[in-house]
Amino acid sequence: LHLDLQEGERLRDRVVQLLGEEVALLGDRHLARPLGEPAVFHRDAEVLRQCIPGCESVEKTSDTEFNAKVRAKVGPVSAGFTGKVTLSDLDPPNGYKISGEGQGGVAGFARGGADVRLKPDESGAGTILTYAVQANVGGKIAQIGSRLIESTARSMAEQFFGKFAD
Secondary structure, three states: OOOOHHHHHHHHHHHHHHHOEEEEEEEEEEEOOOOOOOOOOOOOHHHHHHHOOOEEEEEEOOOOEEEEEEEEEEOOEEEEEEEEEEEEEEEOOOEEEEEEEEEOHHHOEEEEEEEEEEEEOOOOOOEEEEEEEEEEEEHHHHHHOHHHHHHHHHHHHHHHHHHHHO
């Protein structure tokens, strides 16, 4: 099979549009609260709404599931997403998984999650929160390019966990 550069780029763009562009990120935050304090490990819709960048609303549908509306911008593409946020693998006060998925109409889809681990800091007065995030986008958003998608995903993860740490 022989493809010229232009054909190869078109094929790659079509695959990305259909399958999506995946990003993986790692990070950590220091929380000024001791491990086990309720604010560190929560299932509060209002706290989630405040932490999710661009979040317009969060509605709790069960103890571990929420419906959310989010407005996000990736480069020149701005879209509203409607979807679901789920908490799983709950292991209080040591950690949990948080995942979300949303549809943005013609802009495409976004889905991802984070494995969150919590442990006491060296003083015992605070908590170290570490996270491993994976995100996947598809449709028009995926055609923007992996560097811009990764930069946006990193910024959103830092905003989420930064607000969570406040």
